[in-house]
Amino acid sequence: MATRSSPVSSASSIEISLLDRILDRWQKINSNYVVRTIIQALITVWAVITFTFFLIRLMPGNPIQVYVAQLMNAESITYEEAYGRAAAQFRFDFNASPVEQYFDYLGNLLRLDLGDSIISVGTPVISQIMRFLPWTLFSAGLGLLVSFVTGFVLGMLMAYYRNSPLDHILSFISSLMSAVPNYIWGLMIMVVFGVQLQWFSVGDLRGTYDPRLTPAFTPEFIFDIFKHALLPVITYVLGTVGSWMLSTKSSTVSVLGEDYVNVAEARGLSERRILTAYVGRNAALPLFTLLAISIGFVIGGSVLIESLFVYNGLGNFLFQSITGRDYTSMQGVFLFITFSVVLSNLLADLLYARLDPRIRVSGEK
Amino acid sequence: MNDEIVLKVEDLSVIYNSSRGPVRATSNVSFELRKGEALALIGESGSGKTTLSLALIRMLAKSAEINAGKVLYTRDGKTRNILDMNDGEMRAFRWNDCAMVFQGAQNAFNPVLRIRDQFLDTARAHGRNDKEWLRQRTLELFKLVRLDPQRVFDSYPHELSGGMRQRTLLALGVLLDPQIVILDEPTTALDILTQRAIIDVLNEMQTRLNFSIIFISHDLALAAEMADRVATMYAGEIVEIGGVNQIFYEPLHPYTLGLLRSVPKLSHGQDELVSITGNPPNLIDPPSGCKFHPRCQFASEKCSREAPPLTEYDAGHQSACWHVDKVIEARKDLYKKKVTES
Numbered sequence: 001m002a003t004r005s006s007p008v009s010s011a012s013s014i015e016i017s018l019l020d021r022i023l024d025r026w027q028k029i030n031s032n033y034v035v036r037t038i039i040q041a042l043i044t045v046w047a048v049i050t051f052t053f054f055l056i057r058l059m060p061g062n063p064i065q066v067y068v069a070q071l072m073n074a075e076s077i078t079y080e081e082a083y084g085r086a087a088a089q090f091r092f093d094f095n096a097s098p099v100e101q102y103f104d105y106l107g108n109l110l111r112l113d114l115g116d117s118i119i120s121v122g123t124p125v126i127s128q129i130m131r132f133l134p135w136t137l138f139s140a141g142l143g144l145l146v147s148f149v150t151g152f153v154l155g156m157l158m159a160y161y162r163n164s165p166l167d168h169i170l171s172f173i174s175s176l177m178s179a180v181p182n183y184i185w186g187l188m189i190m191v192v193f194g195v196q197l198q199w200f201s202v203g204d205l206r207g208t209y210d211p212r213l214t215p216a217f218t219p220e221f222i223f224d225i226f227k228h229a230l231l232p233v234i235t236y237v238l239g240t241v242g243s244w245m246l247s248t249k250s251s252t253v254s255v256l257g258e259d260y261v262n263v264a265e266a267r268g269l270s271e272r273r274i275l276t277a278y279v280g281r282n283a284a285l286p287l288f289t290l291l292a293i294s295i296g297f298v299i300g301g302s303v304l305i306e307s308l309f310v311y312n313g314l315g316n317f318l319f320q321s322i323t324g325r326d327y328t329s330m331q332g333v334f335l336f337i338t339f340s341v342v343l344s345n346l347l348a349d350l351l352y353a354r355l356d357p358r359i360r361v362s363g364e365k
Numbered sequence: 366m367n368d369e370i371v372l373k374v375e376d377l378s379v380i381y382n383s384s385r386g387p388v389r390a391t392s393n394v395s396f397e398l399r400k401g402e403a404l405a406l407i408g409e410s411g412s413g414k415t416t417l418s419l420a421l422i423r424m425l426a427k428s429a430e431i432n433a434g435k436v437l438y439t440r441d442g443k444t445r446n447i448l449d450m451n452d453g454e455m456r457a458f459r460w461n462d463c464a465m466v467f468q469g470a471q472n473a474f475n476p477v478l479r480i481r482d483q484f485l486d487t488a489r490a491h492g493r494n495d496k497e498w499l500r501q502r503t504l505e506l507f508k509l510v511r512l513d514p515q516r517v518f519d520s521y522p523h524e525l526s527g528g529m530r531q532r533t534l535l536a537l538g539v540l541l542d543p544q545i546v547i548l549d550e551p552t553t554a555l556d557i558l559t560q561r562a563i564i565d566v567l568n569e570m571q572t573r574l575n576f577s578i579i580f581i582s583h584d585l586a587l588a589a590e591m592a593d594r595v596a597t598m599y600a601g602e603i604v605e606i607g608g609v610n611q612i613f614y615e616p617l618h619p620y621t622l623g624l625l626r627s628v629p630k631l632s633h634g635q636d637e638l639v640s641i642t643g644n645p646p647n648l649i650d651p652p653s654g655c656k657f658h659p660r661c662q663f664a665s666e667k668c669s670r671e672a673p674p675l676t677e678y679d680a681g682h683q684s685a686c687w688h689v690d691k692v693i694e695a696r697k698d699l700y701k702k703k704v705t706e707s
Binding site: 258259260262263264265266267268269270273277278281282285355356357358 | 422424456457458459460461464465467471472473474475476477478486487490491521523534537
């Protein structure tokens with residue numbers, strides 16, 4: 001790199017050599033796979049935050065204007081009063097210049113201050129999110145885990161016994177299942193088992209736990225939590241297990257055709273060792289990426305299911321915010337969803353690097 | 366080399382069940398393999414070489430069926446029929462007694478495990494859990510195949526070049542001191558210098574470790590260099606078998622002669638290249654009599670009626686042909702130019 005500075009005059013060559021040093025340092029940082037991936041994620045997050053800022057504030061007919069108009073209509077107050085209330089709730093000083101506003105906004109975000117909820121006046125949005133998030137993570141996370149493990153096992157079975165009756169039956173079922181959206185499954189469960197067959201009482205299973213119980217680490221309470229999460233979890237599993245099965249099957253079939261599996265057999269390795277370390281591990285590589293990415297869609301995907309079963313998670317909260325035109329809450333949840341998607345992509349990249357030595361090394365070179 | 370026989374194949378036949386009917390991939394193959402000897406199987410693609418070698422370690426595709434024959438394996442005075450072994454015995458037999466280095470070894474290693482772990486896997490599968498022994502043994506073998514021992518030991522497969530991977534696989538092949546190593550096209554997909562190096566390494570290893578080799582190749586020059594004995598396969602049958610000099614200088618089968626004529630030689634002119642006319646036969650519905658007769662220049666009416674048996678003409682030199690005399694007549698011009706030059 002230093003050779004580039006030769007044709008220019010000495011004064012600017014000092015500058016260039018400084019630039020070179022910075023570039024050089026940057027190259028070194030950039031060559032580390034983990035650091036590079038994290039930096040990319042941070043840039044994405046920053047871009048999203050900035051984009052959201054301009055979207056909400058500078059668009060004509062933006063949510064703040066709408067909210068101000070609503071306030072003026074509902075409470076017959078002046079424009080200034082309404083604007084002042086809106087500014088306070090959105091954490092937004094309308095006297096400041098756009099640049100100042102932007103940095104205020106960034107500063108607030110860094111302090112995790114997303115403004116106050118409009119429906120529940122005086123409650124910060126972040127505390128609402130924190131209240132509902134664990135339930136969504138629990139139910140949708142459990143659903144994802146159960147679905148992934150089941151789908152992976154069945155998919156490998158299909159690949160091992162491909163073209164057998166078992167494979168044909170499972171292929172048919174999994175194609176059918178992955179074609180039906182999860183809210184249809186939810187409605188079917190509700191209507192068939194709840195209303196028609198009366199296997200459970202729809203009303204009793206609402207919410208995340210029985211309000212008569214006090215939250216504590218008692219077996220009774222834990223059992224109740226699982227009981228309430230059961231229907232959403234089953235719905236998530238039914239909605240996604242089919243596509244896990246199909247992806248696992250195709251991935252496993254291609255690994256089974258690899259030379260190293262044949263050679264492993266010729267080496268006399270036990271079937272179990274071949275299944276786990278040779279077939280399973282290589283077949284799982286692309287699936288782990290898919291898994292990590294789908295973690296990001298847990299919150300977004302929970303909106304319909306949670307509102308269907310009235311399960312008090314973040315999805316239901318978002319649904320309530322949308323119907324109640326709670327713009328600050330919506331903005332907060334949307335930002336949160338974006339972060340979780342970026343974060344899970346980051347996780348996918350780092351995980352893949354941990355699992356596949358080929359990625360790790362090519363990044364270091 | 367001594368006369369101890371480690372592998373005796375008797376009348377081995379393999380059939381692939383295809384949708385268009387059974388494919389007789391090898392039929393009635395018989396041969397013996399002595400200790401420390403290198404036997405080359407030569408022939409066109411589809412002549413049954415790979416099927417034969419896969420049958421020896423019973424790694425044939427699910428659609429294949431060994432419908433006749435015996436494969437008798439002898440170690441330490443004990444003889445067993447490989448085809449009678451149960452799954453556990455078979456697993457123990459593979460690699461410990463007979464290792465196979467496959468065609469296209471580029472992907473022979475699991476990409477997510479280090480080389481040392483794959484060596485460890487192999488040793489453990491055969492009840493050798495001593496890590497220190499494994500390390501010593503592996504590093505020693507890496508030296509023998511001219512690899513940088515410690516570096517390769519700790520590498521992932523993708524960090525090695527094609528030639529290095531091939532040598533690593535050879536080292537892995539002899540890790541457990543097998544009696545037989547099957548090499549299926551061990552040097553295809555490698556450049557000429559790497560091929561040379563692999564062959565040198567193989568020769569050295571064989572001298573040091575004294576295992577027997579079954580060498581599958583359609584590269585006749587390599588076969589000539591590696592082998593002590595050569596078997597020519599055509600349409601799933603061994604049509605000629607003999608010592609390496611007998612096969613290359615005094616072939617007794619028209620197909621072997623045709624193969625030799627179709628190889629360019631540096632010392633000869635281009636005009637000598639003659640290809641074998643026609644196509645390899647359809648093994649679902651093979652020709653009657655001698656399977657080579659539709660392509661054979663010496664074929665007579667008898668050839669299409671009756672299949673010639675493998676008959677011994679010289680010591681240890683057998684051929685399945687009704688017209689050996691014509692082949693002897695025809696082979697005179699095979700190395701004519703070479704003779705006049707020297």
